[in-house]
Amino acid sequence: MSARRATIADVARAAGVSPSTASVVFSGRAPVTDPTRRRVIDAAQRLGYTGPDPRAASLRRGSSGIVGVVVGARLGAVFSDPVTRLQMDGLAEGLAGVGAGLLLLQDTGEEAAGPSLLTTPLDAAVLVGCNARMRDSLQVLRARDVPVVVIEGDGGDGVPQIRLDNREAQRELAAHLAGLGHRDVAILTLPTAAGRPPGWLDAAAEAEIQVDVAADRLAGAREVYPEAPAYAAGASLIDEGLAAGRMLLADPAARPTAILAQSDLLAAGVVRAAEEAGLRVPHDLSVTGFDGVVVDGLSPYELTTAVQPAAEKGRAAGSAVAAMLAGSPAESLRLTCTFRAGNTTGPAPAG
Amino acid sequence: MSARRATIADVARAAGVSPSTASVVFSGRAPVTDPTRRRVIDAAQRLGYTGPDPRAASLRRGSSGIVGVVVGARLGAVFSDPVTRLQMDGLAEGLAGVGAGLLLLQDTGEEAAGPSLLTTPLDAAVLVGCNARMRDSLQVLRARDVPVVVIEGDGGDGVPQIRLDNREAQRELAAHLAGLGHRDVAILTLPTAAGRPPGWLDAAAEAEIQVDVAADRLAGAREVYPEAPAYAAGASLIDEGLAAGRMLLADPAARPTAILAQSDLLAAGVVRAAEEAGLRVPHDLSVTGFDGVVVDGLSPYELTTAVQPAAEKGRAAGSAVAAMLAGSPAESLRLTCTFRAGNTTGPAPAG
DNA sequence: TTGTACGCGTTATCAA
DNA sequence: TTGATAACGCGTACAA
Numbered sequence: 001m002s003a004r005r006a007t008i009a010d011v012a013r014a015a016g017v018s019p020s021t022a023s024v025v026f027s028g029r030a031p032v033t034d035p036t037r038r039r040v041i042d043a044a045q046r047l048g049y050t051g052p053d054p055r056a057a058s059l060r061r062g063s064s065g066i067v068g069v070v071v072g073a074r075l076g077a078v079f080s081d082p083v084t085r086l087q088m089d090g091l092a093e094g095l096a097g098v099g100a101g102l103l104l105l106q107d108t109g110e111e112a113a114g115p116s117l118l119t120t121p122l123d124a125a126v127l128v129g130c131n132a133r134m135r136d137s138l139q140v141l142r143a144r145d146v147p148v149v150v151i152e153g154d155g156g157d158g159v160p161q162i163r164l165d166n167r168e169a170q171r172e173l174a175a176h177l178a179g180l181g182h183r184d185v186a187i188l189t190l191p192t193a194a195g196r197p198p199g200w201l202d203a204a205a206e207a208e209i210q211v212d213v214a215a216d217r218l219a220g221a222r223e224v225y226p227e228a229p230a231y232a233a234g235a236s237l238i239d240e241g242l243a244a245g246r247m248l249l250a251d252p253a254a255r256p257t258a259i260l261a262q263s264d265l266l267a268a269g270v271v272r273a274a275e276e277a278g279l280r281v282p283h284d285l286s287v288t289g290f291d292g293v294v295v296d297g298l299s300p301y302e303l304t305t306a307v308q309p310a311a312e313k314g315r316a317a318g319s320a321v322a323a324m325l326a327g328s329p330a331e332s333l334r335l336t337c338t339f340r341a342g343n344t345t346g347p348a349p350a351g
Numbered sequence: 352m353s354a355r356r357a358t359i360a361d362v363a364r365a366a367g368v369s370p371s372t373a374s375v376v377f378s379g380r381a382p383v384t385d386p387t388r389r390r391v392i393d394a395a396q397r398l399g400y401t402g403p404d405p406r407a408a409s410l411r412r413g414s415s416g417i418v419g420v421v422v423g424a425r426l427g428a429v430f431s432d433p434v435t436r437l438q439m440d441g442l443a444e445g446l447a448g449v450g451a452g453l454l455l456l457q458d459t460g461e462e463a464a465g466p467s468l469l470t471t472p473l474d475a476a477v478l479v480g481c482n483a484r485m486r487d488s489l490q491v492l493r494a495r496d497v498p499v500v501v502i503e504g505d506g507g508d509g510v511p512q513i514r515l516d517n518r519e520a521q522r523e524l525a526a527h528l529a530g531l532g533h534r535d536v537a538i539l540t541l542p543t544a545a546g547r548p549p550g551w552l553d554a555a556a557e558a559e560i561q562v563d564v565a566a567d568r569l570a571g572a573r574e575v576y577p578e579a580p581a582y583a584a585g586a587s588l589i590d591e592g593l594a595a596g597r598m599l600l601a602d603p604a605a606r607p608t609a610i611l612a613q614s615d616l617l618a619a620g621v622v623r624a625a626e627e628a629g630l631r632v633p634h635d636l637s638v639t640g641f642d643g644v645v646v647d648g649l650s651p652y653e654l655t656t657a658v659q660p661a662a663e664k665g666r667a668a669g670s671a672v673a674a675m676l677a678g679s680p681a682e683s684l685r686l687t688c689t690f691r692a693g694n695t696t697g698p699a700p701a702g
Numbered sequence: 703t704t705g706t707a708c709g710c711g712t713t714a715t716c717a718a
Numbered sequence: 719t720t721g722a723t724a725a726c727g728c729g730t731a732c733a734a
């Protein structure tokens with residue numbers, strides 16, 4: 001029909017008012033007499049004008065109403081990882097007040113063709129997950145003066161962060177095992193860097209871990225088991241745990257009596273690996289997890305684990321963003337995990 | 352430091368080139384001599400210019416690189432419902448090529464304070480889930496000339512839709528029960544309208560179901576069981592299934608021998624309700640689900656259900672969006688479910 | 703290959 | 719309460 005889309009100027013003209021008045025009618029940022037509003041609305045309807053173009057409004061206003069959620073993993077992983085999911089849930093809730101939309105962005109390190117932090121109109125961003133490259137993203141955002149909140153990571157000076165007491169919680173789990181008499185313990189860590197293949201961590205590699213969560217949890221375990229061998233998984237998945245578990249249990253002569261896994265999913269995989277190897281959990285092998293999420297298909301096992309307030313993390317991040325958007329400074333927060341005893345840990349086998 | 356953010360014009364001036372040249376350097380839409388590019392990059396760095404402002408670029412270009420995903424439920428539900436989750440996963444994958452960001456939008460019917468379809472710069476939108484109000488959203492989007500793809504819904508003329516053979520699949524499940532000799536069957540449907548409380552569906556209510564998925568599946572069941580009583584759940588959740596199951600099994604005199612639930616989660620709830628009532632599944636009561644998702648904690652039961660290609664639905668929607676963005680018309684698609692026999696259905700009890 | 707000039711559609715500001 | 723004006727920051731014909 002129309003060669004060109006109607007603009008607010010067209011509407012104003014048709015209504016016999018000035019563009020600014022028409023604008024005000026739509027934005028409601030100033031009082032307008034009823035008859036005037038009427039005329040404008042009518043004209044708009046007549047012309048098929050559906051309201052201010054968000055792009056133009058965004059340019060003029062300087063804000064877009066969009067909050068970016070930067071995840072380190074594949075986007076799909078956001079929906080499959082239970083912890084992230086809970087976090088997102090909480091985030092949406094915490095952000096509800098601002099009325100901002102959540103834009104899912106992945107930062108995989110590669111310069112993707114996708115919309116990066118550079119090309120997307122963001123009012124604020126939440127960096128979530130344990131990704132090494134996150135620090136680069138942070139640089140970009142800070143350079144752009146985009147308010148940032150970091151979940152589980154270090155944003156440095158003045159960047160509010162929402163964290164867990166990963167180290168303490170992991171130490172508690174390790175102490176639990178020590179209390180049960182375990183001396184031969186192996187550690188199964190989260191990925192230590194984006195895209196790094198799974199494998200043993202030597203001292204050098206351990207010093208270079210780029211993912212804070214992995215490093216912190218490892219440090220907690222190290223307080224109790226300074227010498228325990230550590231193996232890094234390729235991802236926090238049951239299958240990765242299974243694969244890693246096979247490695248850790250491969251040599252019957254050097255078999256640990258307990259494995260500290262840095263996530264419940266990994267732990268679940270280890271339990272499977274143990275079953276596969278004919279080991280009884282917890283009789284022959286104790287396993288601990290981390291997160292306190294519901295792992296599907298693991299029954300009758302219930303992991304001994306540290307329960308983290310995942311949804312609360314998201315909610316806190318949302319509130320922080322809301323605060324920053326409102327101009328007030330947001331505060332960092334450190335949430336605590338709760339030890340939960342399950343039936344995957346028991347006394348160390350005699351011997 | 353700087354009173355005002357540097358613009359591309361500032362950079363161009365500092366580099367001694369024209370704004371258009373500087374623009375080209377950043378967009379790469381035309382060849383630029385190496386030394387020239389160098390000068391521009393240097394100048395940008397010096398001025399702390401981090402690239403074109405997405406808002407301005409978006410206005411000028413007429414596109415934002417953002418694809419909206421409109422969900423009917425609370426945003427958090429997107430992450431908790433397994434089917435939606437799989438869909439989102441597939442969608443992200445299907446959209447990866449376009450390099451568009453996914454903006455999560457909820458359409459709860461209320462005029463929320465949040466970013467609506469009206470105030471957000473969208474290049475395209477995917478309407479997902481079974482929401483009655485979706486049709487309103489569609490109007491808005493069409494008025495704005497925003498390309499739309501609908502998952503599980505009717506967009507009308509020329510709106511590509513990705514659907515399932517809900518009716519046929521549900522009929523197959525019903526036929527399965529009929530084959531087992533069941534005559535007293537009850538139907539537990541998905542919510543029939545946003546926000547409607549759970550309750551029995553009479554003929555009138557049944558005729559007015561606004562959610563296509565619920566209506567289609569019900570129609571399939573009706574082909575086999577025209578007279579079966581139907582009860583609408585308040586949401587697709589295990590707990591809702593449990594509550595509904597209690598209702599359906601409340602009267603020992605009029606107890607069905609089988610219940611057709613329109614989702615696996617609802618079916619899982621029904622199984623629980625049966626256990627609660629001291630009924631054995633499938634000996635005393637057969638239960639069928641729909642979706643074929645993994646329901647946590649349901650073992651040792653495995654639902655007899657229709658497995659839907661949820662991730663594939665999302666992927667298809669993503670491809671459709673990509674196509675429309677590229678200017679080519681997208682095609683509608685109808686995917687098929689697969690019957691899967693579990694251990695929750697058996698011969699009708701004698702009597 | 704580079705520069706000029708203009709418009710994208712709004713909205714903030716200020717004056718009337 | 720309304721109107722005039724000037725940005726907002728950029729992309730892109732078109733001419734050089």
